[in-house]
Amino acid sequence: MGLKHVLVLPYPAQGHVNPLMHLSQKLVQHGCKVTFVNTEFNHKRVVNAMNGKVSLDGSKVELVSVPDGLGPEEDRNDHAGLILSMERTMPSDLERLIRDINSMDGGSNGITSIICDTYMAWGLEVAQKLGIKGAIIIPSSAAILALEDNIPKLIEDGIMDSDGLPIKKGKFQLTPNMPNVNIADMPWSCFEDDFSKKTIYHYLAKTIKWSHLSDWWLSNTTQELEPGALSLCPKILPIGPIKESPEFRSLGQFWREDHSCLTWLDQQPPCSVIYVAFGSSTMFDTNQFKELALGLELTNRPFLWVVRDEDSNNSNGNTNHHKYPDEFQCTKGKIVKWAPQQMVLKHPAIACFISHCGWNSTMDGVSNGVPFLCWPYFADQVIDKTYICEVWKVGLGFDEDERGIISRWEIKKKVVELLGDEDIKGRSKKMKDMVMNNIAKDGNSTHNFNKFMKWLSE
């Protein structure tokens, strides 16, 4: 049996490129070669963060790119515009790329399968056309995929209309053990205008249709974390946590990590530091940003806060530059532009994680037994918060005040409450063991991944 050559295709966002790069490393460990396809825009960022390297692991993971179809000045944070453009131009470019690779060396090292991000599941049509195998991976929770797979039922039950807009108010639960979902918080409802909401909703519905071209739906989750979603949608195969491996902790970053925070953490007492990070796309309102700064100060604890340099985040020149309030001294805090998050969360000085609850950060936190303070921003993050606070009970949420913001006093109050709650801390530690057991030699996720590899190699 020759070396299998897998093409991996992430959706162009940090929370997708990261886990799919980790998946690629796992594939390499199992004897595959990987061609990792970013959009040109993100390829430049990833290569730049890797100091110009275009391959990993002695070239077993080759980084290549195709254009996303947008012009250099167009806004890549406009997800509706981005997906319309990608759907229009990328399938034919991807097909050409594969044909080119497969015509090299007489085809001896050609691509034998494609693993697409669910949100790029049109790649399965390309795979089908070229007669190669295809699978999908969801970088969000299994609950999100199960929810999207149940779109026809939600319409039938009169919960939303055929454009994904809510008809009823209130919450629903697809099956016991799944988080209650507020109808107003569907992942596509967070986008500003109706055009974006509808475009994204219809695109998601299409991604499910494409996804059904394959029987292999991989997910960065575990059986114990999401029993309800996995039983509702048995096709989903939990292989998580995929980012946890002692050999490779940081992969596929868009920005260079600032490792000075690790030395700083070494100087802090055990279980003392509040780690504050909101992933790659959360934007703060000026007042809320100030209040957060003052709230961290008010806790009188050391904190490590990731404040992204927004110039490098946005392609369209939008900036999110914030002015720290005059009273903010930051005597006990450390601010970095991008942290080696997994290494930070493993550090014994960390006490808790103020997080936007992106699924990767959620998995990073639970894999390290760190309790959460949840501050969701958009999309699936509200559902992840429900998992953390109501289902797994390993964190607390914040309440907004009458101005609609999370005040500095609320931040202090919740930090005190969380760190004084031995039940939450105990559950977080237990959850870590339970989650990590899945990737032990005889763990459930390991077993599932091996099953997948067997199919891939046949």
Ligand SMILES: O=c1ccn([C@@H]2O[C@H](COP(=O)(O)OP(=O)(O)O[C@H]3O[C@H](CO)[C@@H](O)[C@H](O)[C@H]3O)[C@@H](O)[C@H]2O)c(=O)[nH]1
């Ligand atoms: O300073 C930092 C901050 C984050 N990270 C990493 O960046 C990724 C962030 O991913 P995630 O926590 O999922 O957040 P987003 O970047 O916001 O991810 C998008 O994609 C996710 C997967 O679909 C969704 O769950 C989120 O809602 C969506 O915003 C994770 O791997 C983190 O480990 C770092 O390495 N350093």
